[in-house]
Each structure stands twice: as structure tokens, then as C-alpha cells.
Amino acid sequence: FQDQAEQFFRSGHTNxxxxxxxxxxxxxNYRHVANTLSVYRSVKRLGIPDSHIVLMLADDxxxxxxxxxxxxxxxxxxxxxxxxxxxxxxxxxxxxxxVENFLRVLTGRIPPSTPRSKRLLSDDRSNILxxxxxxxxxxxxxxxxxxxxxxxxxxxxxEQMWQKRRYNELLFIxxxxxxxxxxxxxxxxxxxxLASSQVGEDSxxxxxxxxxxxxxxxxxxxxxxxxxxxIHPASQTNMNDLFQVCPKSLCVSTPGHRTDLFQRxxxxxxxxxxxxxxxKVEITTETISLDSDLAGFxxxxxxxxxxxxxxxxxxxxxxxxxxxxxxxxxxxxxxGGFILGLWALIIMVFFKxxxxxHMKHIF
Amino acid sequence: xxxxxxxxxxxxxxxxxxxxxxxxxxFRDVQEMEISVNLRTRITSRYEMVCRSTTAQExxxxxxxxxxxxxxxxxxxxxxSLGSLTVYVVPExxxxxxxxxxxxxxxxxxxxxxxxxxxxxxxxRLQQLTQVMSFTASSIAAALSDRVPDGQLGPDAxxxxxSSLGYEITFSLLNPDPKSHAVDWDIEDAVNxxxxxxxxxxxxxxxxxxxSQILYYAVLGVTPRxxxxxxxxxxxxxxxxxxxNPVEARLxxxxxxxxxxxxxxxxxxxxxxxxxxxxxxxxxxxxxxAFHSPRWGGIMVYxxxxxxxxxxxxxxxxxxxxxxxxxxxxxQLRLLFGLSREELPPEFLVESPGNEGLADWELDRLLxxxxxxxxxxxxxxxxxxxxxxxxxxNIVIKDDVASEVYRAVASVQNAMAKLATGHLHSAFQxxxxxxxxxxxxxxxxxxxxxxxxxxxxxxxxxIPLFLPMAVPILLSLAKIVREARQHKxxxxxxx
Numbered sequence: 001f002q003d004q005a006e007q008f009f010r011s012g013h014t015n016x017x018x019x020x021x022x023x024x025x026x027x028x029n030y031r032h033v034a035n036t037l038s039v040y041r042s043v044k045r046l047g048i049p050d051s052h053i054v055l056m057l058a059d060d061x062x063x064x065x066x067x068x069x070x071x072x073x074x075x076x077x078x079x080x081x082x083x084x085x086x087x088x089x090x091x092x093x094x095x096x097x098x099v100e101n102f103l104r105v106l107t108g109r110i111p112p113s114t115p116r117s118k119r120l121l122s123d124d125r126s127n128i129l130x131x132x133x134x135x136x137x138x139x140x141x142x143x144x145x146x147x148x149x150x151x152x153x154x155x156x157x158x159e160q161m162w163q164k165r166r167y168n169e170l171l172f173i174x175x176x177x178x179x180x181x182x183x184x185x186x187x188x189x190x191x192x193x194l195a196s197s198q199v200g201e202d203s204x205x206x207x208x209x210x211x212x213x214x215x216x217x218x219x220x221x222x223x224x225x226x227x228x229x230x231i232h233p234a235s236q237t238n239m240n241d242l243f244q245v246c247p248k249s250l251c252v253s254t255p256g257h258r259t260d261l262f263q264r265x266x267x268x269x270x271x272x273x274x275x276x277x278x279x280k281v282e283i284t285t286e287t288i289s290l291d292s293d294l295a296g297f298x299x300x301x302x303x304x305x306x307x308x309x310x311x312x313x314x315x316x317x318x319x320x321x322x323x324x325x326x327x328x329x330x331x332x333x334x335x336g337g338f339i340l341g342l343w344a345l346i347i348m349v350f351f352k353x354x355x356x357x358h359m360k361h362i363f
Numbered sequence: 364x365x366x367x368x369x370x371x372x373x374x375x376x377x378x379x380x381x382x383x384x385x386x387x388x389x390f391r392d393v394q395e396m397e398i399s400v401n402l403r404t405r406i407t408s409r410y411e412m413v414c415r416s417t418t419a420q421e422x423x424x425x426x427x428x429x430x431x432x433x434x435x436x437x438x439x440x441x442x443x444s445l446g447s448l449t450v451y452v453v454p455e456x457x458x459x460x461x462x463x464x465x466x467x468x469x470x471x472x473x474x475x476x477x478x479x480x481x482x483x484x485x486x487x488r489l490q491q492l493t494q495v496m497s498f499t500a501s502s503i504a505a506a507l508s509d510r511v512p513d514g515q516l517g518p519d520a521x522x523x524x525x526s527s528l529g530y531e532i533t534f535s536l537l538n539p540d541p542k543s544h545a546v547d548w549d550i551e552d553a554v555n556x557x558x559x560x561x562x563x564x565x566x567x568x569x570x571x572x573x574x575s576q577i578l579y580y581a582v583l584g585v586t587p588r589x590x591x592x593x594x595x596x597x598x599x600x601x602x603x604x605x606x607x608n609p610v611e612a613r614l615x616x617x618x619x620x621x622x623x624x625x626x627x628x629x630x631x632x633x634x635x636x637x638x639x640x641x642x643x644x645x646x647x648x649x650x651x652x653a654f655h656s657p658r659w660g661g662i663m664v665y666x667x668x669x670x671x672x673x674x675x676x677x678x679x680x681x682x683x684x685x686x687x688x689x690x691x692x693x694x695q696l697r698l699l700f701g702l703s704r705e706e707l708p709p710e711f712l713v714e715s716p717g718n719e720g721l722a723d724w725e726l727d728r729l730l731x732x733x734x735x736x737x738x739x740x741x742x743x744x745x746x747x748x749x750x751x752x753x754x755x756x757n758i759v760i761k762d763d764v765a766s767e768v769y770r771a772v773a774s775v776q777n778a779m780a781k782l783a784t785g786h787l788h789s790a791f792q793x794x795x796x797x798x799x800x801x802x803x804x805x806x807x808x809x810x811x812x813x814x815x816x817x818x819x820x821x822x823x824x825x826i827p828l829f830l831p832m833a834v835p836i837l838l839s840l841a842k843i844v845r846e847a848r849q850h851k852x853x854x855x856x857x858x
Contacts, residue, residue: 014522014658047608103811111808116621123525125658156754163747164805233584233605277611280522281603283643284653284661286704287694290557290686290718349839 013168014125016277018043018053021102023134023143025059025094030073030214031205033061035133035175035221037083038075042228043129046276054105054120056092058134058144068212075217075225091118099149106157108166124165129173129274133221136176138199139184155185162188169262171274175220177202180256192262192269194242196220197253204252219251233276239266365738367731368409368785369497370447373489375416376425378454379478381485389415394490398500404739406503410493411785417451425451430459431714434469441473445567446727446787448496449473450489464712466492471723491708496724498731505701506732507739522657523701526733526740528799529570529622532558533660534692535614536683537581540633544667545678548629550575553685561693561720567791568729572620583630584609587639593648596632596639598664603641603654606662625699626660627692631667631681638666653691661695663688693720700729730791734782737794741775744801751810764807771800 020043022036040055062071062084073084092101104110105120122128134141140148161167172193174182179195186193196203196218205215206222217225223246231237243257243266259266272278375388392412399405417425424436433451441449453459453475460467460477466488467475474492478485505523524530534554538546554573562571583606587596598606614626632639640648641664655661665688667681697703702725704713716722745768752760774797781790 014656047605049608049612051612100811104808107811108806109808109810110806119621121621123658125522160747160751163750164744233608277608278604279607279656279659281600281607281654281656282698283600283641283649284651284655284663284691284695284698285649286698287651287690288697288720289715290690290693345836349836349843352843353839 012125013127013273014280015122016048016052016127016129016274017120017122018048018129018131019056019105019120020053021056021097021130021132021134023058023097023132023141025144027059027061027064027066028214029059029134030061030212031217032133033057033059034073034075034083034217036131037073037088038081038217038221038225039131039173039228040088041083041085042225042231043275046228046231046272047233048275048277050087050089051117052277053089054092054118055088055090056097056102056105057090057094058097059094066213074209074212075222089117095144097144099143099147099153102143102149103153103157107160108164120166122166125168126166127169127171127274128167129171131173131175132182133175133218136174136178136182138178138181141174141176141182151182151185154182155187158186158191159188162190169264169273173224175203175218179203180258183258186258186261189261190263191258192239192266193258195256196246196251198256201253220246220253220255223250228271228275231271231275233272233278235270235272237271239269239271242271364405364407365779366407366409366783367498367735368411368783369493370785371410371412371489371493372441372447372449373412373414373452374421374449375414375452375478376422376454376457377417378456379452380416381478381482384482389413398503404507406735408498409783410490412489421451425453425459427459430461430467430469430475430712433459433475434467434471434473434714437469437473438471441471444786444788445730445791446497446785447472448493448724450476450492452476452478452485454478461712463710465710466712468492468496468711468713468724469722470714470716470719472496472727492711495711497727498735502701502728502732503735506736523732524623524625524658524699526736526798527569527623528795529572529620531620531622531624532562532571532573532696533614533624533626534573534575535626535628536575536577537610537628537630538577538579539582539631540635541579541678543634543677543679544631544681546577546631546681546683548577548683548688549685553689557685557689557693557718560718561696564719564721564726565729567726567788568733570622572622576615578610578613581610581613587632587636593640596636597642597648598639599642599646600644604656607656607659623658624660625696627695628660628662629683629688630662630664631683632664634677637669639664640666651691651694653695655695655698657699660699661692663691663695697721697725701732702728727787730787734778734787734791734794737791737798738775738778738782741771741794741797741801744805745771748801748805759809761807761809764804764810767800767804767807771797771804774800 018040020036020040022032024032036055036057040053043053044050061067062073071084072082075081075083092105105118108120110119120128132141134143136142139152140150142148158170161170167190169190170192172183172186172191174194175196176182178197178199178201180198183191183193183195184199197220204219206217206219208215224242227242227245243255246255248254262269270278380388390413392414394410394412396408396410397405398408418440421437421440424440425433427433427436437449437451449472451473455478457477459475465477469475474496476485476488476492506526534550536546536548536550538544554575558573562573565571583598585598585602585606587598589595590597610628611626614628639652641652641654643649651663652666653661653663665683667679670679697720702721714722716725748768774793778790778793778797781787781793
């Protein structure tokens with residue numbers, strides 16, 4: 001009976017996924033890449049394999065020409081902790097990190113040629129951790145300095161994920177200015193959200209490193225990383241502790257969280273339910289009995305080997321076609337009604353005002 | 364709201380007819396039961412029973428010594444279409460069924476039931492039996508587990524593999540200590556002999572592809588404890604969940620296909636950690652030395668005996684006994700699909716399916732569950748697609764998306780019609796087509812909704828563009844209108 005009660009509070013997930021997004025480029029946004037990589041590192045350490053992590057980094061800091069320590073991304077002052085590591089697998093890099101690609105990953109509407117590492121192949125028993133960082137404002141998050149994703153679009157994307165049962169439970173963490181505005185519009189069930197600052201507040205960065213010359217981490221993620229360093233795969237720490245991370249005295253901004261859409265009590269939600277990958281196992285008690293003598297003799301006649309063509313490399317690009325191709329004629333469309341109407345109005349007003357006698361100068 | 368019809372033939376052997384039959388044989392009887400999944404979905408199961416007495420051939424077939432032979436002899440005389448069942452009622456005194464067993468479930472789609480007194484008892488037994496062999500309320504609810512409101516099912520009910528068009532099975536041999544053990548496993552032969560027959564039987568359900576690999580220096584994530592009493596190493600049950608993760612990264616499942624991957628790992632412990640046993644919750648070593656994780660696969664620990672003489676040359680050559688290994692892996696495969704022998708009542712005797720891995724009626728069980736799951740998935744997908752298109756009016760639907768939607772709807776209707784008449788095979792095929800079409804329509808890359816224009820953005824963009832341009836135009840228009848009115852009032856102003 002005790003067992004049943006325990007089971008009731010446990011999450012019903014069988015696998016874990018993580019989608020970690022850094023949306024800003026340029027060298028001075030080093031801290032956003034460091035944020036994302038430190039969450040990546042924690043998540044990997046706690047057990048989620050690379051095949052279940054979709055890592056999107058909008059710029060390359062480790063190999064940036066301005067990096068005085070190439071191939072490293074540090075998160076602590078005095079270069080204590082290199083979060084870049086040896087086995088980083090970035091799935092979406094540089095200009096591939098766009099709002100469109102991000103929404104495609106979430107909703108699953110990916111072109112069929114996308115490799116498996118770039119897909120979010122979650123099912124209805126997956127717990128997904130989504131971490132986003134970058135520059136944001138009231139109701140939007142800036143991608144790549146040229147486009148934005150609004151909180152309504154994000155909420156709609158999550159609703160589509162829910163409709164298709166692409167997640168069991170979702171934890172959304174965002175570390176940007178006015179981050180709480182991003183989770184205001186969620187309406188799908190089983191979502192828990194954390195943000196580094198409330199609407200109207202800015203999230204501040206932690207500390208600059210004089211050797212590298214930029215700020216290394218944002219405060220909220222820095223304290224979350226410190227908190228996660230103490231979690232190991234078997235720990236029983238729950239979400240309430242994560243809510244307490246980075247109080248106003250340390251963070252200057254007020255972190256917020258939203259749990260009304262979540263069905264379980266945060267007290268019962270383990271950190272490893274989202275950050276780690278603790279699988280349910282069952283002892284195998286049944287076996288079947290195989291008769292080794294019968295096998296092989298009873299079986300049908302061996303299938304003939306299908307005649308396979310000798311393998312050769314596929315044509316990657318239709319080079320011959322491209323070289324000899326004439327530029328495609330773009331079809332000419334007559335101007336639309338709006339433009340025509342606008343011009344007609346302008347011309348009519350001009351001639352009415354200034355008199356018809358000017359017509360002969362034009363025609 | 365849909366109907367699942369199961370055609371059942373109940374054949375009474377001479378001497379087994381209960382005294383209080385309502386009508387003389389042969390007759391038809393229909394039993395209906397409702398399974399209510401949630402507020403909107405109701406499933407009615409309909410058992411169409413045709414009761415008749417045995418023919419001469421069947422009587423001859425039943426006149427053998429054991430139930431197994433009877434089953435084999437009866438097989439050619441049955442209607443063996445997918446989804447149908449045949450139940451033979453034998454007299455109470457018959458010696459076909461051993462003592463204490465009142466129901467014998469065969470390898471194919473038939474069962475032998477001992478007649479026990481009156482009709483009511485027979486009825487309940489028949490009901491139990493038909494439920495076991497086709498579907499129960501809980502198996503249907505488990506198939507639809509993501510639509511069932513929380514709390515009705517325990518979290519453990521949602522662990523069987525979801526219905527998919529194909530599955531990829533990977534067998535991996537983990538050798539963390541190649542210096543001590545040179546392990547050889549004849550996996551290709553084992554797959555051809557033992558796994559292929561099972562997969563051939565399941566090929567109706569989905570496409571299966573099999574691959575195998577050997578991983579060296581792959582260690583488990585947990586250090587086993589040394590137990591002095593048994594002088595062996597033990598892995599306790601609560602450390603098992605942490606075993607899988609470090610290995611998973613090396614399994615290469617990301618290079619495999621887009622189908623769900625089932626991993627079966629065979630772990631040969633290091634010389635320094637041999638022998639290694641898995642402990643269950645009560646502390647007793649597990650006989651199979653294996654465990655599995657729902658929707659992921661299974662792991663078995665294969666212990667190599669210590670060499671007879673301590674000076675034996677390392678590495679030891681190990682030839683893996685594939686029969687033992689495959690017995691466990693195939694049992695785990697059955698459990699992953701949800702075919703378990705544990706929930707049967709004690710007076711049922713179930714025939715072991717032998718090398719085929721699963722009995723015909725177990726395949727039927729899977730087909731029923733998957734068909735229902737497919738149909739419900741399609742309806743939810745299409746509904747949510749319609750809702751999406753309602754909400755965001757400016758998404759363009761391409762023609763092929765539209766045709767996929769039509770095809771999905773037609774296939775679903777076909778599947779439901781076939782289910783209501785009891786044709787399981789065609790219902791399953793239709794449901795598979797419906798799922799393919801609806802997934803293609805829903806996940807079409809062109810249906811992206813990056814078109815959210817809030818009102819304040821519209822104002823912010825268009826007003827600075829058009830307002831300066833519009834001011835002189837509007838003023839001139841006003842001037843024109845005034846002039847025209849003036850002109851009308853004083854029509855003749857001639858010099």
C-alpha cells in the first residue's frame with residue numbers, strides 16, 4: 001500500500017529530453033552561451049544523453065577570434081570551470097538558431113531530410129526541460145538580433161505539443177530581462193515555468209572576468225548552476241528548493257515561477273525528474289522457453305538474398321543541372337488592388353488639385 | 364463511440380451441454396459490454412457467440428490424450444481469421460484437462476473449457492476467457508492512456524510501447540574487460556533462428572529491423588557491492604535505474620532510424636566483479652539476472668565462470684550461450700509490448716507458444732489495442748489540426764495536405780466499420796493507413812504559424828508609414844469635395 005502511495009506521487013515519465021537555446025550572438029553576449037552550456041553540462045552529468053538533448057547556440061564563443069583562451073567557455077571568474085568540455089554536441093549552431101527552427105523543433109514540423117540529432121522525438125511519456133536565455137523584453141525574446149518570438153507564439157507552440165501529446169510534463173526556464181512575461185500566456189496543462197526576473201525588471205549578469213573581458217554568466221543561471229552541482233542522480237531534492245535559488249539579495253531581480261498549470265505538487269517533483277534521466281526499471285521475472293533443436297529446421301526456406309545493386313555514392317548536388325541552368329524567369333504578377341488603388345488616389349488628387357492642364361506635361 | 368466486435372464460436376462436445384440452455388443448439392447470442400474511457404469516448408465490446416455442437420471431425424480431434432494434441436488437431440478445422448475465437452466445451456469428466464485446471468488456452472485461437480454445472484457458471488467462465496484472449500477494459504484503457512484522465516490509471520499502466528509503424532531492435536554486447544574476456548557471440552545465427560520467427564509473427568503489427576553491435580570498455584554506472592555470504596557481487600534493485608544512462612550515450616541509437624528503438628544489452632561483468640547478480644526488492648537474486656525498462660529495452664548480465672586454474676591464460680575465450688540469452692531477451696520483448704502471463708486466473712492453463720514467441724491470440728490482443736489506439740490518435744490529431752487552422756486563419760493548406768486529411772478520415776471510418784463487424788485484420792490495416800496520413804498532414808513542414816500579429820504591432824508598423832503620406836491626400840480630398848459642392852451651388856459663374 002505504501003508502494004502505491006509512493007507511485008501516485010511519482011511522475012509517470014519514461015524518458016527525458018532537454019531543449020537548450022541560446023539566442024544571442026556577438027562576443028559581448030558570451031554570458032548567454034556560457035549560461036546554456038552550463039545547463040547542458042549539468043543535464044549531461046545527471047544522465048540525459050546527447051541523443052536526447054537539442055542544443056541551440058547562436059554563436060560560437062569557444063572558437064571566436066576574440067577569445068583569448070580558444071576552445072574554452074568559462075563560467076566562473078578566474079577560469080575555474082570550463083563548461084565547453086570535450087564532448088559538446090551542438091545541434092543547431094550559428095545562423096540555424098532562428099524562431100522558425102525553434103518552433104519547428106518544438107512542434108515537430110521538420111522537413112524529412114533533418115537528421116535525427118536535430119529532432120525532438122519525444123512522446124507522451126517524456127519530461128522535457130526547455131531552457132532559453134538571451135535578451136528579452138515584455139512579452140518577447142530576441143533571436144539573433146533580427147527577429148523575436150512572442151509569448152503568444154510560445155504558448156501556442158506548447159499547446160500544439162500538448163495536442164499531439166509530445167510531452168508528459170514540461171519545465172520551462174528562462175533567463176532574460178523581464179522573463180516572467182514569457183510564461184504569462186501559457187495555457188496548456190503540465191507546464192511549470194521559472195523565470196529570472198519579473199516584468200519590468202532586468203536580469204543582471206554576474207561578474208566580468210578581466211582576462212576574457214566580458215561578463216561570464218548571468219546571476220540567475222550562476223546560482224542555478226551552483227545549486228545543480230550539488231545534485232547527483234539519486235538525490236531527492238524537489239522543486240521547491242529550485243524556487244528558492246537566487247533570492248533578491250543575490251540576484252537583484254526577483255525570480256518568479258508558475259505552477260498553476262502543473263498537476264503535481266512541486267513538493268513532490270524531483271529535480272532529477274527534469275534535469276536527470278532516472279529510468280523506471282522492472283526486474284524480468286518471466287522467460288519463455290526456446291527449443292534449440294526445432295529452431296532452424298522448422299523455419300521456412302531461407303529467403304533468397306535480394307539482388308542488391310553495387311553501392312555507389314549518391315549524387316549530392318545536381319551539378320550538371322546547376323551549371324547549365326538558365327536563370328528562372330520570375331512570373332510577373334500585375335500589381336495588386338491595394339497598390340493600384342493607392343496610386344489611382346494619388347494621381348487623381350494631384351491632378352484635381354493642381355489642374356488638368358499639367359497632364360500634357362506628363363503624356 | 365465505437366464498437367469492437369469479436370466473433371466467438373462456442374462448440375459443445377457431446378456430454379457437455381448444460382441442462383438449462385435457453386434455446387436448442389445451434390443458436391446465436393450477443394453480449395455487449397461498455398468500456399467507458401473518458402467523458403467523450405465510449406467503447407462497446409460486442410461478443411457475437413455462435414453456439415453449436417461438435418461435428419464428427421471435431422469429436423474425433425477431441426478424442427486424444429492431451430489438450431495440446433487436441434489443440435493441434437483442431438486447428439485445421441477452425442475458422443482462423445484474425446480476431447475470432449473458438450471455444451470448445453468439454454464434459455466435466457473429460458481427461459483432456461488436468462486436475463484443477465478448468466480452462467486451457469491454446470497456441471492459436473482456440474481454447475478448451477471444462478463444463479462446470481449450470482449455464483451461469485459457464486457464461487462467466489466464457490466471459491473471462493474471451494476477455495483474456497481479446498481485450499479487457501484495462502488493456503483498452505492502457506492503450507488509450509494518454510486520453511484517460513489522470514488518477515484512473517496508475518502511472519505504471521502507461522508503459523507499453525506505443526503503436527508505431529515500425530520498431531528498430533538493437534542487440535548490444537557490452538564487454539568492459541576485454542583483457543580478461545574475449546567474448547564471442549553468434550548473434551547473426553541467433554537472430555535468424557530465434558528472433559526472426561517471433562518478428563515474422565509480429566510483422567503484421569509493424570516493420571521490424573534488427574541490428575547488433577559490440578561495445579568495449581562500456582561500464583555500468585553503478586559499482587556493485589560485494590556480498591560475503593554468497594561471495595558474489597550484487598546490484599540492488601534501487602540502483603538499477605542509474606545503470607542505463609552512462610551506457611546509453613554510447614549505444615548509438617541516434618544513428619538508427621526514426622522508429623522507436625528497443626535496446627537489448629548483454630553485459631559480461633569484469634573479472635574483478637564476477638559473478639554479478641541482480642537483487643530484487645526483497646534481496647533475493649533474480650533468476651534471469653535481467654531487468655528491463657519500459658519503452659527502452661532490457662539488460663541481462665551474463666556471468667562467466669572463473670577459470671579452473673588460476674594460471675589460465677587471459678583473455679578467456681567465452682562462447683555465449685545464445686539460447687539462454689535469447690530466452691530472456693524475447694521474454695523482455697514480450698513484456699515491453701505488454702504481453703504478460705501474470706494476470707491470468709489460477710485455473711487457466713496457457714500453452715506455451717514455443718519458438719514462435721507469442722500465441723495467435725496474443726497477437727490479436729496487440730492488434731486490438733493498437734487498432735483502438737491508432738483510431739483515437741487519428742481523431743485527436745485531426746481535431747487539433749482543425750482547431751489550429753481555425754485559430755490561425757492565414758495558414759495556407761497545400762493540396763497534398765488536404766488530400767492526406769481526406770484520406771485519413773476515409774480510412775478511419777473504414778477502420779471503425781470493420782471493427783464493428785469483427786474484421787480485425789482489415790481494421791488494423793485501415794487504422795495504420797489513417798495514422799500515416801494524419802501524421803503526414805499534421806506534421807507537414809508548411810504548416811508553421813509564424814503569423815502572429817498583435818494589434819499594437821500592426822499600429823506600430825503601419826501608422827508611421829502611411830500617416831505622413833495620407834495627410835496631404837486626405838486634405839486634398841477634402842478640398843476637392845468642398846470645391847465640387849461650391850460648384851454645384853453656383854452652377855453658372857461665367858465671366
